[in-house]
Amino acid sequence: MRSNRRRALLALSIPISAAIALSGCTSGPSSSPASTAKETLTLGMTADITGWDPSNQPAYQNYPMEAIWDTLIRCDANGKPTPGLATSWKISDDQRTLSATLRTGQKFSDGTPADSAAVKATFDYAANSGAGSARYKGLKVEAPDATHVSITWPTANPLIVLNTCNVAITTPKVLATKSFTTPVGSGPYTLDKSGTTQGSVYSFSKNNAYWDAKDYPYKKLVVKVITSDTAVLNALKTGQIDGSLITTSTVNQAKSSAGVKIYTLKGPETTRLLITDHLGKVIPALGNVDVRRAMNMVFDKQAIADKLYLGNAAPASQIFKPGSDAYIAGMKDPYPYDVAKAKALMKQAGYEKGFTLTIPVIANTGVDQLMPYVTQQLGLINIKVEQKALSGPNMYNDLLGGKYPVPLWPLGNYGESLQDIYDYVLQGGIWNVEHQPDATVDGLWKTITMTSGDARTKAEQQINTYITDQAWFVPMAYPNSFYAYSSKITVQPTSDYAGLNPQLQNFK
Amino acid sequence: MLAISIGKKLVRAVAVLLVVTFVTFCMMFGNADGIAKGVLGLDAQPSDVQKEVVKLGLDQPLLVQYGKWLLGVVTGNLGHSFFTGQSVNEALATRVPVTFSLVIVTLILTMLLSVVIGVTSAIYGGWIDRCVQFLTVLGAAVPAFIIGVALVFAFAVAIPLFPATGYVPLTQDPSGWSKSIALPVLALLIGSVAGAASQIRGAVLDVQGRDFVRTLRARGIRETPLLFRHVLRSASGPGLTALSLQTIALLGGAVFVEQIYALPGIGQLANTAAQQGDVPIVMGIVLVTIVFVLIVNLLGDVANAALNPKSRVR
Numbered sequence: 123m124r125s126n127r128r129r130a131l132l133a134l135s136i137p138i139s140a141a142i143a144l145s146g147c148t149s150g151p152s153s154s155p156a157s158t159a160k161e162t163l164t165l166g167m168t169a170d171i172t173g174w175d176p177s178n179q180p181a182y183q184n185y186p187m188e189a190i191w192d193t194l195i196r197c198d199a200n201g202k203p204t205p206g207l208a209t210s211w212k213i214s215d216d217q218r219t220l221s222a223t224l225r226t227g228q229k230f231s232d233g234t235p236a237d238s239a240a241v242k243a244t245f246d247y248a249a250n251s252g253a254g255s256a257r258y259k260g261l262k263v264e265a266p267d268a269t270h271v272s273i274t275w276p277t278a279n280p281l282i283v284l285n286t287c288n289v290a291i292t293t294p295k296v297l298a299t300k301s302f303t304t305p306v307g308s309g310p311y312t313l314d315k316s317g318t319t320q321g322s323v324y325s326f327s328k329n330n331a332y333w334d335a336k337d338y339p340y341k342k343l344v345v346k347v348i349t350s351d352t353a354v355l356n357a358l359k360t361g362q363i364d365g366s367l368i369t370t371s372t373v374n375q376a377k378s379s380a381g382v383k384i385y386t387l388k389g390p391e392t393t394r395l396l397i398t399d400h401l402g403k404v405i406p407a408l409g410n411v412d413v414r415r416a417m418n419m420v421f422d423k424q425a426i427a428d429k430l431y432l433g434n435a436a437p438a439s440q441i442f443k444p445g446s447d448a449y450i451a452g453m454k455d456p457y458p459y460d461v462a463k464a465k466a467l468m469k470q471a472g473y474e475k476g477f478t479l480t481i482p483v484i485a486n487t488g489v490d491q492l493m494p495y496v497t498q499q500l501g502l503i504n505i506k507v508e509q510k511a512l513s514g515p516n517m518y519n520d521l522l523g524g525k526y527p528v529p530l531w532p533l534g535n536y537g538e539s540l541q542d543i544y545d546y547v548l549q550g551g552i553w554n555v556e557h558q559p560d561a562t563v564d565g566l567w568k569t570i571t572m573t574s575g576d577a578r579t580k581a582e583q584q585i586n587t588y589i590t591d592q593a594w595f596v597p598m599a600y601p602n603s604f605y606a607y608s609s610k611i612t613v614q615p616t617s618d619y620a621g622l623n624p625q626l627q628n629f630k
Numbered sequence: 631m632l633a634i635s636i637g638k639k640l641v642r643a644v645a646v647l648l649v650v651t652f653v654t655f656c657m658m659f660g661n662a663d664g665i666a667k668g669v670l671g672l673d674a675q676p677s678d679v680q681k682e683v684v685k686l687g688l689d690q691p692l693l694v695q696y697g698k699w700l701l702g703v704v705t706g707n708l709g710h711s712f713f714t715g716q717s718v719n720e721a722l723a724t725r726v727p728v729t730f731s732l733v734i735v736t737l738i739l740t741m742l743l744s745v746v747i748g749v750t751s752a753i754y755g756g757w758i759d760r761c762v763q764f765l766t767v768l769g770a771a772v773p774a775f776i777i778g779v780a781l782v783f784a785f786a787v788a789i790p791l792f793p794a795t796g797y798v799p800l801t802q803d804p805s806g807w808s809k810s811i812a813l814p815v816l817a818l819l820i821g822s823v824a825g826a827a828s829q830i831r832g833a834v835l836d837v838q839g840r841d842f843v844r845t846l847r848a849r850g851i852r853e854t855p856l857l858f859r860h861v862l863r864s865a866s867g868p869g870l871t872a873l874s875l876q877t878i879a880l881l882g883g884a885v886f887v888e889q890i891y892a893l894p895g896i897g898q899l900a901n902t903a904a905q906q907g908d909v910p911i912v913m914g915i916v917l918v919t920i921v922f923v924l925i926v927n928l929l930g931d932v933a934n935a936a937l938n939p940k941s942r943v944r
Contacts, residue, residue: 173711173713173715178669255673255675256674256675259675303715321902323894349892352782353794353795353889353890353891356783356787356795357795359787360787360790362795362796514904514907515664515668515905516664518664518668519664520664522672552672
């Protein structure tokens with residue numbers, strides 16, 4: 123027996139030794155700290171890109187796009203144009219044509235010149251084949267010589283600047299062959315294929331010939347796709363990445379971590395219900411403005427900001443970003459929290475018994491966490507909320523297809539409020555899911571297209587006043603976003619009009 | 631006899647492969663517009679969406695689409711991602727080694743440890759057996775992802791012995807590779823050993839109680855040869871079955887563990903591809919996964935047949 127025990131223990135020790143050897147626990151982690159100063163910047167990205175089609179890049183965490191491609195002009199935090207591939211530009215009085223002069227000497231990563239032929243090919247592609255081609259439909263591009271280009275929209279376009287600065291310029295050859303497996307751009311970096319694994323890590327090497335190279339001090343850029351909150355925080359704490367967006371659930375842990383700083387992006391989104399059925403064609407009750415106002419009055423916005431967002435939000439009574447042209451500073455909330463008044467309005471409208479409302483929910487978007495509160499509060503005025511879980515490839519199709527006239531979503535608000543009006547208010551707006559016409563909005567938009575400066579700002583604010591009075595939305599809060607970063611680097615305030623995350627040029 | 635048995639198993643394996651891939655294809659079918667819009671962007675015009683549907687071949691009947699995919703499998707061309715354009719073969723070539731590193735290393739360690747623990751527990755009984763039973767219940771009760779989170783906090787963040795995230799390929803740096811999978815493997819190993827050891831213990835106890843073992847003991851056969859030549863051979867069937875089932879559980883557990891450690895395996899890819907409706911990628915992953923499971927099961931059957939001749943006549 124004793125000899126058997128000895129043999130058993132010996133037998134047991136072999137696999138344990140093997141386990142120890144395989145696990146290599148005799149030395150520390152193999153990955154070295156994320157960056158030597160100005161050598162390598164390593165960033166986390168919480169969602170992957172969907173390939174290298176320059177016309178189909180995300181607006182959110184668009185580091186690969188900013189690294190690879192240049193744009194004709196850039197838009198600053200308020201959506202105003204600054205130089206890009208173009209050194210100067212002019213917008214025609216009818217707001218249809220943008221004429222630009224290109225800088226010379228810029229080349230794509232394949233050695234071909236970044237000239238007007240490339241700009242023309244790119245905008246032609248955007249108009250005919252690219253993702254989001256609705257914004258560029260019908261435009262005409264002329265390139266009289268290598269350094270001049272003019273882009274003309276079919277009708278007056280107040281978003282001419284924003285639309286132009288979203289187009290990533292690539293070569294005619296890439297677009298003709300639609301060969302998007304390897305990106306070709308003239309941006310501050312080029313893709314390093316040997317260090318890249320699609321969907322996991324993207325490596326870039328600095329393009330020293332880039333016209334604004336000095337604004338990108340790092341020789342190498344590495345972007346890692348890390349989707350889990352826990353993994354992001356752990357990677358930050360252990361120095362494997364220099365920065366990443368984090369969520370409200372991990373911000374307190376990040377704040378208490380040594381060597382980690384937090385940059386708070388104030389209210390880049392507005393959490394809101396979008397009541398897109400103002401004419402009551404889908405749900406008759408929603409066609410009554412008193413019902414829509416009542417829906418506004420059952421939400422305690424301060425409590426939402428303090429309790430649901432744990433103080434990491436500000437109450438919102440307008441959908442527009444504070445400081446943007448459409449935002450009305452000092453506007454009193456026309457719908458203060460008052461359940462009794464809300465009930466009275468429902469009675470006045472003839473809907474004291476309420477109605478049923480189906481609100482779509484997509485998991486892990488933040489909406490699912492708000493739903494219990496929304497359901498509870500609307501229940502106070504007898505609006506019975508039924509949640510419809512959406513998932514799979516058709517989820518956004520269903521969300522935006524008009525099946526559900528009242529989506530709940532934390533949507534971006536822009537430094538350039540014209541984009542908000544375009545996306546959320548106009549009949550054709552992507553988030554105005556019922557696409558119902560409104561003469562007042564159309565008239566004010568026409569004024570916007572024909573004016574500029576103060577007259578335009580006035581029209582934008584009139585739209586704001588109108589949609590607030592008509593309760594087209596139930597704005598609730600401006601939740602903050604958080605960017606956690608290593609104390610070894612510096613992050614400047616975000617420089618783009620979406621304001622969803624720092625741009626590459628903000629990392630120093 | 632063994633060859634015929636293996637031949638039959640191979641035929642069954644192919645049938646399983648066809649059924650599972652067809653059912654998966656059916657589940658992915660019918661989302662043409664959503665997929666095309668996902669590829670083009672939410673702003674895409676209906677006319678562009680329709681063009682994209684045709685371009686991706688999603689307008690064709692189910693059987694035609696499935697048939698084309700199957701033909702591609704036979705010719706070794708699994709297609710391209712609808713979204714990134716990346717070849718499925720290429721995507722799998724970078725992802726499969728990551729997940730299979732975890733699963734295979736865990737499986738090997740599970741085999742070694744669970745046999746030792748299960749047999750020791752069954753032979754010695756007493757306090758050893760009671761401890762093992764307690765620990766196996768505990769190990770099986772705690773999900774791998776919770777163990778994973780605890781391990782990363784303890785051994786990567788608080789005491790930085792291992793990397794918190796990321797994967798180093800074996801071909802690039804064997805030492806780095808072993809460090810990058812140490813914690814994920816450990817997270818999977820605990821539950822896996824717990825489950826398999828418990829099964830092996832039961833199988834050994836069952837065989838030890840049989841008449842032929844008592845007869846052999848009465849004839850003077852010593853314990854060690856009795857254990858290795860007779861008891862373990864007879865207990866190998868249930869033990870190998872338990873290990874085969876653990877493979878499937880490990881593949882599932884690997885999906886969660888890959889999230890925690892940000893490992894670029896097929897779990898992460900499968901999750902994204904399924905949400906988007908990236909059919910070629912999903913089908914490629916399903917194919918690789920099924921083939922792996924079938925191979926492991928087949929190897930288990932072959933090993934069982936080699937160890938235990940009685941199983942060959944079944």
